[in-house]
Amino acid sequence: MLDFRNLNSVAVGEAMVELAPVGEGQYRRGFAGDTFNTAWHMAQAMTGRASASFVTRVGTDRISDAFVTELKADGLNVSFISRDPVRGMGLYMIHLDGVERSFHYWRDTSAARGLAADAGALAQAFAGAGLIHLSGITLAILPAADRQTLFAALAQARADGARVSFDPNNRPRLWSSLDEVRQVIPQVLALTDIALPSHDDEAAVWGDADPLATIARLAAAGVAEVAVKDGAGPVAVFSNGVIQTLATPAVAGVVDTTGAGDGFNAGYLSARLLGQTPEMAVRAGQQFSGKVIQHFGARMPKGAVPPLA
Numbered sequence: 016m017l018d019f020r021n022l023n024s025v026a027v028g029e030a031m032v033e034l035a036p037v038g039e040g041q042y043r044r045g046f047a048g049d050t051f052n053t054a055w056h057m058a059q060a061m062t063g064r065a066s067a068s069f070v071t072r073v074g075t076d077r078i079s080d081a082f083v084t085e086l087k088a089d090g091l092n093v094s095f096i097s098r099d100p101v102r103g104m105g106l107y108m109i110h111l112d113g114v115e116r117s118f119h120y121w122r123d124t125s126a127a128r129g130l131a132a133d134a135g136a137l138a139q140a141f142a143g144a145g146l147i148h149l150s151g152i153t154l155a156i157l158p159a160a161d162r163q164t165l166f167a168a169l170a171q172a173r174a175d176g177a178r179v180s181f182d183p184n185n186r187p188r189l190w191s192s193l194d195e196v197r198q199v200i201p202q203v204l205a206l207t208d209i210a211l212p213s214h215d216d217e218a219a220v221w222g223d224a225d226p227l228a229t230i231a232r233l234a235a236a237g238v239a240e241v242a243v244k245d246g247a248g249p250v251a252v253f254s255n256g257v258i259q260t261l262a263t264p265a266v267a268g269v270v271d272t273t274g275a276g277d278g279f280n281a282g283y284l285s286a287r288l289l290g291q292t293p294e295m296a297v298r299a300g301q302q303f304s305g306k307v308i309q310h311f312g313a314r315m316p317k318g319a320v321p322p323l324a
């Protein structure tokens with residue numbers, strides 16, 4: 016079983032301003048983004064036991080200030096968040112049509128696209144990390160040259176003993192083509208210790224027939240530990256060369272599945288960082304994601320985050 020050199024987690028990616036409808040033409044401002052959602056839940060779950068840092072780039076405006084202030088208040092380490100003097104945070108708006116939700120994004124020029132421009136800053140953020148978490152969305156928003164800067168920093172951190180976790184989180188609209196996805200993902204898999212994919216995403220990009228096909232493909236790419244999510248279906252987990260299929264408990268009162276995968280990742284990674292087995296980590300992931308989908312939005316209320324055993 017993989018172990019960790021220390022209890023510091025570092026998640027890398029984009030957080031956006033979220034506008035969620037509260038009435039006709041009225042919205043509540045929040046913050047969300049896949050790796051950010053994961054880091055935030057990890058910070059709550061591991062309070063006082065392990066650290067959660069979020070690496071991103073935001074603006075110098077009031078909204079960006081409010082974001083950083085909120086993270087600090089919620090127990091995240093914000094010392095690796097850089098500031099862009101020109102660009103600000105990306106934005107998305109949730110549109111409700113009955114119970115159907117659609118998302119409208121303004122993120123093409125977000126400051127987060129510059130989060131990997133500075134090799135020295137990345138090296139600093141990763142130097143003290145036991146675990147570094149990123150996603151396919153983190154990679155999709157970066158200029159191609161900065162992706163290579165990020166990969167070089169991950170390779171160095173790994174050589175120094177950090178573990179890398181990766182959620183492919185395929186979002187076709189963020190990439191120029193499926194070919195680009197298929198060209199970039201193998202590069203990050205070569206640097207990945209723990210992969211946390213979802214069956215739907217892997218079927219869409221690689222044609223995987225089922226979660227076991229995903230495990231076979233990722234194991235062949237050299238990934239030591241894999242947990243494949245599949246909505247309400249079982250989670251297939253691979254570690255020490257052994258595959259287990261673990262049923263997902265039924266969840267009552269599902270109101271919004273946004274952020275289910277990010278919540279799962281938070282439970283899984285917190286449990287693993289604190290020394291639990293991959294099997295126990297799947298249980299924590301299922302527990303966290305089960306709670307996330309019982310609430311509107313990508314994050315559950317702060318007080319609802321279950322402490323880890």
Ligand SMILES: Nc1ncnc2c1ncn2[C@@H]1O[C@H](COP(=O)(O)OP(=O)(O)OP(=O)(O)O)[C@@H](O)[C@H]1O
Nearest residue numbers: 213244245246247263266274275276277279301304
């Ligand atoms: N309907 C459901 N009932 C019970 N658990 C669920 C349900 N949907 C999701 N989950 C839980 O959430 C986890 C992640 O769900 P899913 O496979 O949909 O992630 P995802 O596709 O990565 O989501 P995301 O949209 O956040 O990227 C599942 O492994 C499961 O534990």
Ligand SMILES: [Mg+2]
Nearest residue numbers: 184213276277
């Ligand atoms: Mg996902």
